[in-house]
Amino acid sequence: MTLERHPGEWTYDAEAGAAYVYLRGPIVDGGVAETVEVEGAMVNLDLDEDGRVIGIEIIGRWPDVCEAGSGEGCP
Numbered sequence: 001m002t003l004e005r006h007p008g009e010w011t012y013d014a015e016a017g018a019a020y021v022y023l024r025g026p027i028v029d030g031g032v033a034e035t036v037e038v039e040g041a042m043v044n045l046d047l048d049e050d051g052r053v054i055g056i057e058i059i060g061r062w063p064d065v066c067e068a069g070s071g072e073g074c075p
Contacts, residue, residue: 023065024054 046055
């Protein structure tokens with residue numbers, strides 16, 4: 001299997017507890033034609049007008065560094 005590398009970007013909103021992965025670069029206003037909720041998961045897929053996935057929203061708080069057990073940044 002050969003994996004292709006594509007540039008991507010992601011953001012995380014700690015207040016909302018949600019991350020967003022941009023698969024094809026920034027999304028212009030009106031660029032999302034449809035949002036599909038994935039049943040049984042806290043994930044939404046944003047599609048362009050051709051039905052291609054252009055972004056993924058992941059809803060859920062990320063563990064704190066201390067909670068993750070790395071010890072870095074802990075008091």
